[in-house]
Each structure stands twice: as C-alpha cells, then as structure tokens.
Amino acid sequence: MRFSLVDDPTTFHSAATALAAGCGPFAVDTERASSFRYDDRAFLVQVHRRGAGTFLIAPEGHRDAVRSTFAPVLNGADWILHAAGEDLPSLAALGLYPGTVFDTELAARLAGFERPNLAAMVHEFTGVTLDKGHGREDWSATPLPGEWQEYAALDVVHLNDLAEGLTELLDAAGKLDAAAQEFTHLLSLPPTPVKSWRDLKGLSTVPSGLGLEIARTLWEYRDTRARRTDTSPHALLSSKVLVEIARSQPRTPAELARVRGFPARRRGAVDKWFDVLSQAYHVSPTRWPAAAAERDDNPPSKSAWQRHHPQSWERFVAAREALAELAGSLSIASEVLLQPALLRKVVWEGVPGDTDSVARELLRAGARPWQVDAVSPVTAQALRGK
Template identity: 40%
Template structure:
C-alpha cells in the first residue's frame, strides 16, 4: 500500500502547486467533508491529481490560504464527480475553476444505469473502488492511511474516466449538451435560504396547532444555534424525532421534559435549560406560524390541477409523455432533458401565443439550456396546442 502524506503547511502547498502546474492535461479534484458529523460543509480534505505528477492530499484547516494552488491550476479544466456537491466547499477555500467536466452528469446524459463514482469507474475502466469510508468523519485527525488511500483513489482514475466519457459523448452527439450542462453547474447561483427552514423537521406533520408549531420552531432554532456554535451536525445533538417528541409530549415543567423517554441525543440532557427556554419562548410568542407553509412561488400539486386549472392539467398531461418519449430516444433520464418543475411551470402559465419560439423563451427565462430548448420547445408547443383543441372540441359521446 502507498504511504500517503497529507500536506498541511502553506509552504508545502506552494511546492505541490508548482509541481501540479508542471503536469499535463485536466486536473482531477475531489473534496471530503464531515457531513453528518459537523455543522459546516467545509472541506476537511482536498484531493488533486494530474498526469505526470500524481496525487496530492491537502488538509484545508491548517493551510488556510490556497492561493498558490488556485494560481497553479485555476485556468485548467477540473474533473469532478457530482461537481455541484463539491464546488461550494472549494469556493470557501478560494478554489474556483474556469471550466469543469462532471463525470456523474456526463454519465447521466449518456444514459448509464449507475452514476455513482464507483459504478462509473467500474463501467468505464473495469476498476473496482472500495467505498468503505464514504460516510466517515473526515474531520478526524490524524486521518488513517486506509482513509487516505480511499481518498486518493477517488481522483487517481478520474481523468481516465473523463476521457472515456468524452469519447462516448462525441459518439452519441452529446458533447455540446454536456458542455452547456457543465457551464450551467459552474455558474449556478446558490439557492436562497428557505423562509421557514424549521418546517423540514422530520415528523413535523404529526404536530397540530399553531402554538405547538411555534414550540417546534423555537426548539429547531435553539438546536440550530447550538449546532452552529459547536460545529456539530444538528441531528447528532438531538435528532428530529426527539424534538418532535418533546413538542407532542407538551411537558409542563423542565423535569417533565427530561422524563420524555424519546427526547434523546448527545445534548438532550446536558442542555436541558436551553431546550426548556425554547419551549417557553414558543408558548409565549404572539408570532404564531401558519398551519401550513405559504409555499412562496410553488405550484399546486399536479393531482389538484384538474379541479383548479383544467386547461393547465390538459396541457401537462399532453406534454409530459412527449417529453418523456424524447428523453427515451436520447437515452437519458427525463429530468436531465427537462426538469419536471420547468414543464409544470410553463403548463400552468403558458406564453401567449403558444409557439415554438414563445415556449423556448419561457423555458430560457426559467433557466433551461439552449440544447434542452432545441430538443423540447416544438414538442411542448404542439402538445399544448393539441390539448387546447381537445378541451374545446365537444365530446363525441355528448348528447
């Protein structure tokens, strides 16, 4: 087994950066976080590979300043797997590529049945990767050699995978599709924070009444603040089910809260004052949440469309199968050809008049790429027009 060393000093990073700058071709990059263990999504290991120089493993917290590495490889194409997951952590370090190749996204566009990293490496190169440490706590120090070997293998074969997938993309006529998708991933703005993130509490649907929901909100907020301060994943402090159990138990005192057997977790007892203060704050507030979230700009569920907007329901039912059929012809998942949300939005509020051009403009305004528009706009326009005609024509069985 190779004895991997982790670079944890700025001076050593500068030396590695010079060597990487002298390598050849694209640069494979991966990140290991401590999801499920830490509150933050910061990188606890950054792996970089380039032909001619090999693999380098960097320890971000002690290094801090990654400018030398950015200067060395920032202008090169970076090869990542599921890039949207790693790019935010890399940006926190000041590591931002000019262009990317996403092997997971390429595999989806090519219609591969399996798109996890191990599966894609096996399908393209015939090499089996062990995934024993994918869910490990990467904030652990020192990192065991077996973990480092796993991390190194995540990038060691990625450039070879990229070459195989690029060849397939050209064979299927999808290289331009992929280039647009990669650029979209790289340029995508972060999603705005949810207005009421506490509503994502698992099991919240069992809580009834606005006052009880206010208590749930305050408990969630107290846990979030403590988790952020301690840099611990919230669910490791007190699981969602425990918070909901505390709400449902409706304890009359701090000791009664401590007696709730389902109220468990690392901090359920040690931080009892914190949780009791949150419960009291929820009970005292006059700012009561609505029974249901307002939903922002969300649409009604499609099952309700027939009653609430029959014309939109007809448009969606006419267009969805033709888009699915086109995705089958292209040998890719429907959601990669056009996300269901985009189709629902233009079905609910179509442009006037409905033409290929107007549908294309509507899709573009919602973020669809030009290749997606070229593949679907005419099909959707035809389906919408046909649905209007079907609704307006009298039924043959009408008396």
C-alpha cells in the same frame, strides 16, 4: 498507488509546485463531514494531475494558506470532477474556482448510463474495482487512517480516463454540445443560500401560530448550539423530529419523550429540549411568526394541484409522460433532459401549447438551449392534448 497527504503550509507549497509542473486538467474531489460538523466545508481536497501525482490536501487549521498557495495554480484552470455540484461550494469556500468543468457524473447521465456513480463508471472504463466503503466516515478526524487516504486518492486518479472515454461517447452520440452547456451552467449556479427555519422540510404541515413559533424556537436554539460546538444540527435533533414536535405541541416532558423519533434515552435530552420548548409557550401570540405567503407563480403541492386545478394537472402529467418517452428515445435521464421543477413551473404558468411559447418560457425559467431545442416540440404537443 502513490499519493501524498499535505497538511501544513510547507507541504502545501511543495504540492502546489508539483501540480503547477504537471500537464492537462486537474482532477479534483472533496471529502466533507456534514453528518458530524456544523457545515459542509471540505476537510480533504484531493487533486491529481498527470505528470504531477496525487495530493490529499488537509485544509483544517490552515484554510487561508490553502487559498493563497493553491489558488494561483488551480484557479481558472480546467477541472474534472464527479458530481461537481456537491464539491464546488466547499471548494469555493476555500477560494478555489475552476475555469472550466467536466463533470463525469453528469456526462455519464447524458451518455445514457443508468448507474452513473463513480465506482460503476471507473469499472466501466478502466476495469478497476473501487472499494467504496468509507464515504460516510468522519473526515474531520485526525489523523486520517491510511486506508481512508487511499480511498480518497482513488476518487481522482481515474477521472482523466473517465473524461476522455465519456467525451468520445458523447461526441459519437451528438451530445457533446449539450454536455458543454451543462458544464457551463454548473459554473453559473449561485452560492448555496444560508438556511433558516423557514426551510425546514415538512414545515407546511405545521399549524400556523404557536406551531410555527415552536419550530422557530427549536431551530434557532439547535442552530446556535450546533454552530458553537461545530456539530451537525441533525446530530442534536433531526429536522423530522423538530417538525413533529411543532406539529404535536407536547405540553409535558413525558409527552415530549413520546414524540416519534425523539432521543428520549439520550442523557438530559428530555429536560434540555423541554426547557427550549417551554420558551416558545411563553412567547406572546403577537410575536408568533406569520405563515409564509404563497407566491402565485409557484406550483402548489402535488395533492393541491390535483385537487384544485385538475385540468392544469392533466396537462402537466401529459407533458411529463411525453418527456419521459423522449428521454428514453434519446438515452438521457428524464431529469437531465429537463429538470422536473422547470416543467412544473412552465405548465403551472399556463404557457400556450405552441412550440415558440414553450421555448421562450423554458429559456426564461433557466433551461439550457439544448434542452429547449429538444423538449419544446413534444411539450407543446402534449399541452395541446394531441
């Protein structure tokens, strides 16, 4: 397999010229390093086009040049990606935007494959076995080892074959229009919101008042330090441990060291993080953050829903089971047939158990028309208890 690594403006122009002369869609993928670096930016962009070849674009240090060189060629064109939602944000950060998308992972799920990962799909449609042993590497490293480069190139060279094979399957199953709606929906998704300490998983288990102040203080210190050093925040202190510290509120370095998961053996970690923790203890209670107000239109947690709203919970369970049965009959993953969050929202808002009402509420919540047509009748029936 032939491919070219391009990592400077001169080779960028050569690659862009070759890609422009090719034909058909662009097969695109990225390699990121969020386990090692502060953000989820792309450190490698793989592009393959029939008649042009395969190019591995290394943008670090030349991101503006990547944008100015490749945007005129790639932007507005037809792209093929696998699990596009993982790659589109980092590509957008480089100023690269598709005109249309064919997502082979999503297409495989619509087609009924239980294992829609790239390696399984490539083997299914081409008979080629991919070595998928480098997915968790530090792709910000330079120079990239040759075997890593080959691994990255293989992520795109078979995407055209996958898209063509999956198109035939979806067309035969009458699912091509549903796929088109899903692909269009991918392009309409808003940018990934900026994270804050309020987004910490498990924060709802932290006591209000001082606990929230500890969480905020630790998160803000971690974020500032991670941004300054271009390090993954979780490599400094995992969010799970951060929340546990806020929950347990250790008062001495020894107590901090005993918090489950805390990197006590890391040199200087106890003293450094206890200094940060101490800052929270010295903040006046009048400046502690208030607990986040719960919105009435958001479903409660599973346990709270079951405990405080048992009748509504029973309606949700009935609807969920009905959709799972329908998904099985259509050979579509249940979460693709209708995202669980949409079902929870519709049931929680107490929509009447008739098809028209369910359909209107699903559309308002963001379901695609094909989903609404498929699930509204069985959801309404389940909500009526019949």
